[in-house]
Amino acid sequence: MKEKTLASTESSDTTSPAQPGVQRRSFLKGLGVTGAALSAGSLLTTVAEASDRRNIITVGDVAILRFLAAAEILETDLWQQYNELAGIQDSEVPGGSGSPLYTAAVTQLDGDMAQYIHDNTEDEMTHEVFINAYLVSKGAEPVSLESFRNLPSSQATGAQNIGRLTNLMQLTVDTSWWTRYRSRTGNPDLGDTFPQAIPTLAVGQHTAIPRTDNDLSDPNFLNAIAFTAGFHFGTIEQGGSSLYPSLAQRVTSSEVLRIVLSIGGTEIAHFQTWQDKAGNALPLTAVDPVTGVSVTIPNLNSPPFGGEDYQTNLIMPEPTAFLSRKLPACSIIRPTETKGAAMGAVKGLTADGLFVGQSKDFFKFMHTLAVEADLAVRE
Numbered sequence: 001m002k003e004k005t006l007a008s009t010e011s012s013d014t015t016s017p018a019q020p021g022v023q024r025r026s027f028l029k030g031l032g033v034t035g036a037a038l039s040a041g042s043l044l045t046t047v048a049e050a051s052d053r054r055n056i057i058t059v060g061d062v063a064i065l066r067f068l069a070a071a072e073i074l075e076t077d078l079w080q081q082y083n084e085l086a087g088i089q090d091s092e093v094p095g096g097s098g099s100p101l102y103t104a105a106v107t108q109l110d111g112d113m114a115q116y117i118h119d120n121t122e123d124e125m126t127h128e129v130f131i132n133a134y135l136v137s138k139g140a141e142p143v144s145l146e147s148f149r150n151l152p153s154s155q156a157t158g159a160q161n162i163g164r165l166t167n168l169m170q171l172t173v174d175t176s177w178w179t180r181y182r183s184r185t186g187n188p189d190l191g192d193t194f195p196q197a198i199p200t201l202a203v204g205q206h207t208a209i210p211r212t213d214n215d216l217s218d219p220n221f222l223n224a225i226a227f228t229a230g231f232h233f234g235t236i237e238q239g240g241s242s243l244y245p246s247l248a249q250r251v252t253s254s255e256v257l258r259i260v261l262s263i264g265g266t267e268i269a270h271f272q273t274w275q276d277k278a279g280n281a282l283p284l285t286a287v288d289p290v291t292g293v294s295v296t297i298p299n300l301n302s303p304p305f306g307g308e309d310y311q312t313n314l315i316m317p318e319p320t321a322f323l324s325r326k327l328p329a330c331s332i333i334r335p336t337e338t339k340g341a342a343m344g345a346v347k348g349l350t351a352d353g354l355f356v357g358q359s360k361d362f363f364k365f366m367h368t369l370a371v372e373a374d375l376a377v378r379e
């Protein structure tokens with residue numbers, strides 16, 4: 001019997017000239033594709049097939065979607081923790097019961113923070129569910145991280161006490177996106193690096209949620225926790241803003257491309273919002289009474305900060321170098337280099353401390369998904 005493919009459009013059994021069949025088949029084994037659903041026959045090999053890419057999904061597309069499904073599950077997990085304590089608890093995003101003092105501290109960034117946190121959380125839930133459902137609809141296996149719910153919940157009143165995938169209580173927050181998006185000359189894709197907006201958040205471990213109700217007692221430290229969250233929101237969503245366009249460049253199916261572009265756009269909407277809100281953080285210095293770690297939120301509009309690289313109302317991407325410094329400056333998402341983008345995302349989230357305490361099996365699973373996504377090629 002002719003092998004079935006993931007494509008609803010008929011495709012050839014010819015193997016790709018670029019990828020020997022043996023390699024392709026061994027690659028398939030790692031992809032979690034159900035039964036014989038996907039084969040080398042799903043490769044686009046002729047001009048006729050290439051003319052209708054809309055419903056053809058390749059092994060590379062599956063790998064990219066599976067990695068994105070995992071990333072969305074992780075985003076959902078972290079956003080749910082924020083929502084339980086500082087968002088709106090309702091039937092759309094159930095689970096917590098709220099921490100009024102933490103919510104009030106976060107609300108200093110914007111009167112609508114609870115709504116925005118709720119909506120970002122709901123968006124991530126729908127991203128995760130949609131991508132997995134789409135994979136199933138194409139005969140591919142969805143992603144589950146349920147076996148990795150190893151990490152503890154906050155013990156503060158308002159949070160659910162369940163196993164988590166991500167750790168918001170030991171973050172090392174990379175805030176260089178702030179200066180990266182304000183620079184008019186630098187682009188990480190051209191090798192540039194960028195200073196931290198909040199240098200103290202980029203070292204040591206910081207909690208972005210109250211760990212217990214004790215963390216609510218000192219208003220100054222509670223503000224530090226809330227503003228750590230405010231910057232972490234931007235850190236997470238700038239990552240998503242780059243990840244989708246980076247991976248989109250190696251998608252083959254035009255329908256999968258449509259999914260990646262459409263979801264990726266909402267990540268940018270999130271980032272834009274959080275970049276605006278983080279700039280409302282009030283200057284402070286606070287010391288964590290449990291760990292002794294200090295955090296200082298500087299006035300980003302005053303020396304030694306200030307100027308275009310720090311100015312808080314520059315919430316839209318400043319035009320900068322793109323592709324080549326010989327071309328004119330352009331307002332863009334950055335980085336968008338596609339090579340190694342999935343592994344780069346895993347490394348970035350790991351460096352942020354989001355997985356502190358996670359198991360070796362978790363890292364192995366995520367690395368495998370990332371390697372497979374980064375092997376995907378546009379066909």
Ligand SMILES: [Fe+2]
Pocket residue numbers: 072075123124127240267
């Ligand atoms: Fe998302």
Ligand SMILES: [Fe+2]
Pocket residue numbers: 075124236237240267270
């Ligand atoms: Fe997101």
